[in-house]
Amino acid sequence: MRHLLSTEGLDAATATSVLDTADTLKQTLLGREVKKLPTLRGRTVVTLFYENSTRTRVSFEVAGKWMSADVINVSASSSSVGKGESLRDTALTLAAAGADCVIIRHPASGAAHRLAGWLDGVGSQVVNAGDGMHEHPTQALLDAATLRERLGELAGRRIAIVGDLLHSRVARSNVHLLRTLGAEVVLVAPPTLVPTGAEQWGAEVRHELDPELPKLDAVMVLRVQAERMHGGFFPSAREYSIAYGLNQARLDKLPEHAVVLHPGPMLRGMEIAPAVADSPRAAITQQVSNGVHVRMAVLYHLLAGEELGA
Amino acid sequence: MTRLLLKDVRPYGEGDPVDVLVDGEVVAEIGADLQVDADEIVHAGGAVLLPGFVDLHTHLREPGREDAETVETGSAAAALGGYTAVFAMANTDPVADNAVVVEHVWRRGREIGLVDVHPVGAVTVGLEGEKLAELGSMRRSAAEVRVFSDDGHCVHDPLVMRRALEYTKSFGGVVAQHAEEPRLTVGAQAHEGPNAARLGLAGWPAPAEEAIVARDCLLAGHTGGALHVCHVSTAGTADILRWWKSRDTAGRVSAEVTPHHLLLTDDRLETYDPVNKVNPPLRTDADVQALRQALADGTVDCVATDHAPHAAQDKDCEWSAAKPGMLGLQTALSIVVRTMVRSGLLDWRGVARVMSERPAEIAGLADQGRPVAVGEPANLVLVDPDAEWTVRGAELASLGQNSPFEGMQLPGRVVATLLRGRLTAHEGKVRR
Ligand SMILES: [Zn+2]
Numbered sequence: 001m002r003h004l005l006s007t008e009g010l011d012a013a014t015a016t017s018v019l020d021t022a023d024t025l026k027q028t029l030l031g032r033e034v035k036k037l038p039t040l041r042g043r044t045v046v047t048l049f050y051e052n053s054t055r056t057r058v059s060f061e062v063a064g065k066w067m068s069a070d071v072i073n074v075s076a077s078s079s080s081v082g083k084g085e086s087l088r089d090t091a092l093t094l095a096a097a098g099a100d101c102v103i104i105r106h107p108a109s110g111a112a113h114r115l116a117g118w119l120d121g122v123g124s125q126v127v128n129a130g131d132g133m134h135e136h137p138t139q140a141l142l143d144a145a146t147l148r149e150r151l152g153e154l155a156g157r158r159i160a161i162v163g164d165l166l167h168s169r170v171a172r173s174n175v176h177l178l179r180t181l182g183a184e185v186v187l188v189a190p191p192t193l194v195p196t197g198a199e200q201w202g203a204e205v206r207h208e209l210d211p212e213l214p215k216l217d218a219v220m221v222l223r224v225q226a227e228r229m230h231g232g233f234f235p236s237a238r239e240y241s242i243a244y245g246l247n248q249a250r251l252d253k254l255p256e257h258a259v260v261l262h263p264g265p266m267l268r269g270m271e272i273a274p275a276v277a278d279s280p281r282a283a284i285t286q287q288v289s290n291g292v293h294v295r296m297a298v299l300y301h302l303l304a305g306e307e308l309g310a
Numbered sequence: 311m312t313r314l315l316l317k318d319v320r321p322y323g324e325g326d327p328v329d330v331l332v333d334g335e336v337v338a339e340i341g342a343d344l345q346v347d348a349d350e351i352v353h354a355g356g357a358v359l360l361p362g363f364v365d366l367h368t369h370l371r372e373p374g375r376e377d378a379e380t381v382e383t384g385s386a387a388a389a390l391g392g393y394t395a396v397f398a399m400a401n402t403d404p405v406a407d408n409a410v411v412v413e414h415v416w417r418r419g420r421e422i423g424l425v426d427v428h429p430v431g432a433v434t435v436g437l438e439g440e441k442l443a444e445l446g447s448m449r450r451s452a453a454e455v456r457v458f459s460d461d462g463h464c465v466h467d468p469l470v471m472r473r474a475l476e477y478t479k480s481f482g483g484v485v486a487q488h489a490e491e492p493r494l495t496v497g498a499q500a501h502e503g504p505n506a507a508r509l510g511l512a513g514w515p516a517p518a519e520e521a522i523v524a525r526d527c528l529l530a531g532h533t534g535g536a537l538h539v540c541h542v543s544t545a546g547t548a549d550i551l552r553w554w555k556s557r558d559t560a561g562r563v564s565a566e567v568t569p570h571h572l573l574l575t576d577d578r579l580e581t582y583d584p585v586n587k588v589n590p591p592l593r594t595d596a597d598v599q600a601l602r603q604a605l606a607d608g609t610v611d612c613v614a615t616d617h618a619p620h621a622a623q624d625k626d627c628e629w630s631a632a633k634p635g636m637l638g639l640q641t642a643l644s645i646v647v648r649t650m651v652r653s654g655l656l657d658w659r660g661v662a663r664v665m666s667e668r669p670a671e672i673a674g675l676a677d678q679g680r681p682v683a684v685g686e687p688a689n690l691v692l693v694d695p696d697a698e699w700t701v702r703g704a705e706l707a708s709l710g711q712n713s714p715f716e717g718m719q720l721p722g723r724v725v726a727t728l729l730r731g732r733l734t735a736h737e738g739k740v741r742r
Contacts, residue, residue, distance in 0.1 A: 008508070087628055108628040109499075109510035110582030117581075132630070134510030169510060196513060197504025 001301050003116045003126040006135040007177040014301075015141070015180060021297035022145050022290070029066070029293075039304050040069035046099040047129070048074045048090065050106045055264060055288070056129050056139075060103050063295035069303075072099075091115050095122040101303055103127040109134035125302045133167050139263055140173035142294040144181060146287045147218055150259045155182030160212055161203075162188045162244055163222030163271060166195050166233075170263045171222055175201050186212055188244070192233045209244055213253040220261045221246050221272050237270050247273040251281060259283050313338075314731060315348035316359065319692060321682040323358040323658035330359065332688040335730040340684055352736065354692050357725050360662045362394025362689035364669040364678050365639065366457065366486070366566055367540060367614035370396075370427070373414065374403025378710045379619040381418035381427060384639070386707035387617070388425040389734035389741075391639040392691035392724040395670070395678045396425055400432040401462040407432035407443035409451035416453035424734045424742070428673065431455040433474045433485060437463045442473060449481045456674050459486035461540055462589075464522060466492050471526060475535025482674055484536040484564075487526055489547070490590065494518035499630055501576040501591040509579055511629065514591050516544040523547050527554040530562050538672055539565035541616050543590040545600030552609045564672045566614035567601050569645035570636055570714055574598075578714070584625045584632030585712050588616070605664060606655040612668040615642050619710025637713040640706050643693060645715070647722030651695070658695075677730075688731040697723035707740070 001014060029035045045064040047057050057073065064071035076090060087106070094102055102124055104112050109132030116126040130136040144154065151157055159178055165171045165187055178185050185203035187194065199205050206212055213219075224240065234240050246260065251273075254260075260272075260282040268274045276282060311334035318327040321340070329344040330337060339346070365388065371379035381398070388396045398415050400406035406415065412429035419427025431448035435441045437460045448455040458478060465471045465487060474485045495518045500506040502513025523539055527550065530537035542548060542565050551565050570588060575595050578586040586592060604610040618635025625632050646665065650656040656664065662682075670679025680686045700719050703711035727735040734741055 087631075088626060106628065108630040110630075111628045113582045114628050117583075132510050133512070172508070172510060195507030196502050197507045200504050201508070 004137055004298055004302065005112050005116055005126065005128045007137045007140045007173045007180070008135070010137070010177065010180065012180050015144070015177060018141060018294070018297045018301055019145050019148060021300055022293040025296050026293045035066050036068060037066060038068050039300060040064070040067040043069045043100045043303050044072065044098055045069045045101045045103065045299065046072045046074055046094050047103045048076065048094065049129070050076045051130070053105055053130065056105060059288070059291040060129065060295050062292050063299060066292070067296055067299060069299065087111060087115065088118055091118050095119055095124045099124050101125045101127060101299065103129050104131070105129040106131050108132050127298060127302070130169055132169065134169050135173045136169040137173050138291070138295055138298055139170050140177040141298070142287055142291040143174055143220065143261055144177055145290045145294050146261065146283050147259065149286065150283055151217055151257070154178065156184070157217040158184045158186065158215055159218045159220065160186045160188050160216050161220045161222065162209060162246070164193045164224050164228055165189045165198060165222070166193045167225065167228065168222050174220060175203050179203070188212060190234050190243070209250065210253070213250055214255065216254055216258050218259040218261060219246060219254065223263060223265065224267060224271055241270045245271060245273065246276050248275050251276050251279065261287060263287070312731065313346070313348045314728070314733065315344065315346060315351045316692065317351055317353050318356050319354045319359040320356055321359045322662060323695065327356045332728065332731045335688055337682065337684055337686050337688050350733070352692070352726055352733070354725060358658050358693040358695055359682055360658065360691050360693060361666040361679055361682060362691050362727060362729065363392045363643070363665040364673070364675065365393050365396040365615050365617070366538070366612065366669045366673060367461070367616045368396040368398055368639065369401070369618045369635065370398040370415070371619060372402065372418065373411065375621070378621045378624070379708055381415060382422050383707055383709050384617070385419065385422045385424040385427065386740045387639040389727050389729070390707055390724060390738065391641070392643050392693065392727050393425050393639060394689040394691070394727065394729050395428060395675060397428045397430050397457055397673060399461045400430045400459060401437055405432050405436050406430065407435050407437070409444070409447045412448050412453040412455050413451050424740065425729060426678070428457070429453050429455055430461070430486065431458045433458045433460045433465050434470060439463060439465055439467055439470060442470070442477065445478055445483065446481065449483065456482060457484050457486055457538070459488065459540065461486065461488045464488050464490040464492060466522070468525060468529065472529050472533060475529055475533040475537060479533065479535045484538050484672060486538040486540050487522065488540050489519045489522035489526065491518040491521050500579050501593045503576060503594060505576045505579050509582070511579065516546050516593070519544055519590055520546040520550055524550050527563055534562065536562040537564070539563070541566060541568050541571065541590055541614070542601065542604070542610055543571050543593050543597065545597045548600050548604035548609055552604065555609060564611045564668070566612050567605055567610045568614060568616045569638055569642045571601055572598060572605070572649040573645050574714060582629045584627065584629050585636070585714050585716070587629060587632050587634050588636050589634035602649055602653070602655055605650065606660070611672060612664045613642060613646055614669065615639050619708045620712050621710060625712045635712065637703065637706060637708050637710060639708070641701060641713065641715050641720065643724055644699070644720035644722045647695065648720060652721060688728050690728040692725040694723050694725050697721070699723050
């Protein structure tokens with residue numbers, strides 16, 4: 001892997017290898033008091049966040065530190081976005097300062113691709129930690145890791161992604177990765193939140209959730225951002241909740257083994273009922289802890305080599 | 311008076327090569343193997359001779375963004391691209407919404423003298439879409455403005471658009487509309503379709519253009535004003551124009567298409583390279599094919615470049631921060647050759663029509679877009695139809711280097727351009 005920019009185009013062998021590495025790392029660190037491997041000693045990892053996301057940034061930071069990398073956090077105010085030169089100049093400064101890997105979160109779709117283009121010449125690597133409405137590949141990888149733990153192999157599994165597909169980078173990354181790993185994906189949302197051409201993503205598109213429930217092995221609930229509720233995408237939060245909210249009645253319609261995921265932060269009550277979020281069927285805290293191992297695995301593959309020795 | 315002899319040229323690419331004597335500002339003689347005295351002889355080797363090109367849609371960036379283009383550098387690009395007249399869009403800083411700014415641009419064009427620079431006046435004050443600019447003052451200024459446009463912005467308020475069409479009618483003006491319904495294009499970054507959806511770019515849906523074009527046709531018909539539709543980009547717009555032009559009242563509606571919308575599609579979004587970011591956006595292959603047909607059958611009247619140079623920092627950035635626009639003046643002819651001539655959709659008379667005659671008529675220019683004939687003004691371009699060349703943005707005359715055709719090998723090349731009998735460009739070099 002040269003960079004990790006998207007899950008689109010990530011082949012099954014590479015994805016599986018990252019997930020296997022994450023698994024190995026998790027077992028290795030299990031029960032250890034000092035969670036520190038020497039693997040990336042002397043390497044510098046920079047998190048460059050143009051959007052606030054404590055959850056994602058901390059997860060990358062912990063991943064880097066557990067592998068003994070030097071981790072530098074750079075927060076860029078999103079007010080500097082729009083002055084086009086800032087991202088390029090910042091990137092080249094970080095590269096000149098010796099960053100081996102830049103982890104970028106940016107409100108513009110494609111920002112990570114542009115960054116990779118500028119850094120190709122100087123050999124720094126790029127991990128996309130979320131670019132606009134485009135992709136969030138490590139989120140998809142940690143979701144896949146969680147589903148593998150709960151369900152075993154993903155091939156032949158049927159997984160629903162429910163909610164704001166139009167603006168969701170998590171949905172895009174998950175569709176590509178789950179399909180690559182052999183799962184069937186069904187996208188469920190009101191028509192106003194389905195991107196034009198989503199039916200070409202190789203997933204089924206549905207507007208009603210209830211008929212799908214008995215056939216599912218997992219439900220991924222997406223976050224509905226507050227500004228969408230007033231953007232005319234649907235009439236009201238209440239109506240959305242009635243049609244698409246994952247409540248106890250819907251949970252009961254799922255097969256016994258089915259898992260519930262949510263990338264967080266959750267809008268309890270609207271997208272997901274509190275009882276569902278806290279039920280043992282939900283794997284939400286497991287997603288968070290898997291996030292660290294998956295990000296360690298990604299850094300490992302980018303910075304330390306292809307296969308984990310033992 | 312200077313006498314210039316063009317040897318071995320083929321007017322409109324037809325018949326055996328002839329010689330053309332240009333005496334002063336007019337074509338004086340056309341015939342086989344003319345034996346005349348001349349101050350300079352251009353040996354053309356059978357190149358195609360056409361009336362000089364007229365661009366209804368050029369951004370020269372002066373005043374305000376002289377780091378991206380100036381009247382001088384833009385004029386050089388125009389001359390090298392075979393143009394003898396260009397219309398400089400009003401979205402400068404300050405905006406060309408008054409007589410002072412349009413006279414400045416017009417005067418700079420005259421001083422440089424490579425191409426007739428006709429300033430376009432803004433339709434509304436500050437391009438804000440609310441209050442009509444002093445259209446009559448701009449008309450009566452030295453620049454004699456006849457084309458008005460808020461390009462970059464749509465005159466979206468139907469009442470303001472109606473008044474603009476009515477008001478300009480009295481002095482033969484034309485309102486050139488950037489058709490983009492603003493409510494349907496909030497935050498738009500790319501053609502709304504599978505590519506933009508996959509790449510996470512907010513969509514610019516085709517009906518946002520089509521709805522405004524349909525509305526404006528109705529307003530033009532109702533008021534009798536002259537509407538010119540800028541940079542048509544969708545198959546649906548072509549259908550609306552075709553329907554409108556089939557009606558009796560259609561005479562006052564015209565339309566242009568850009569070279570890039572005749573060739574490029576939204577497949578180019580893939581790299582997120584903002585050199586491909588343009589407004590209206592690159593659309594689908596079906597749109598491209600429909601636009602070629604519409605240009606061939608006259609539904610779309612002419613080619614206009616929407617030449618839009620930008621400084622490097624405005625393009626070498628993330629997609630959403632990048633300014634929309636592409637270079638066009640020096641590649642337009644080659645793109646027309648590639649998409650329209652090589653495909654058999656247009657012959658050279660057709661090229662003369664869409665790149666010279668129709669734009670001159672639409673803008674009301676008396677001495678441009680005239681036939682290649684004795685007694686006519688010698689605004690001419692010589693084209694080598696067989697030449698192939700590779701586009702290098704850095705070698706183009708514009709200050710901006712944002713050509714989407716960078717590295718592309720293109721057919722057809724301008725050999726020489728004559729403005730009122732004087733060579734302004736010859737063999738790739740500007741003549742001052
Ligand atoms: Zn425009």
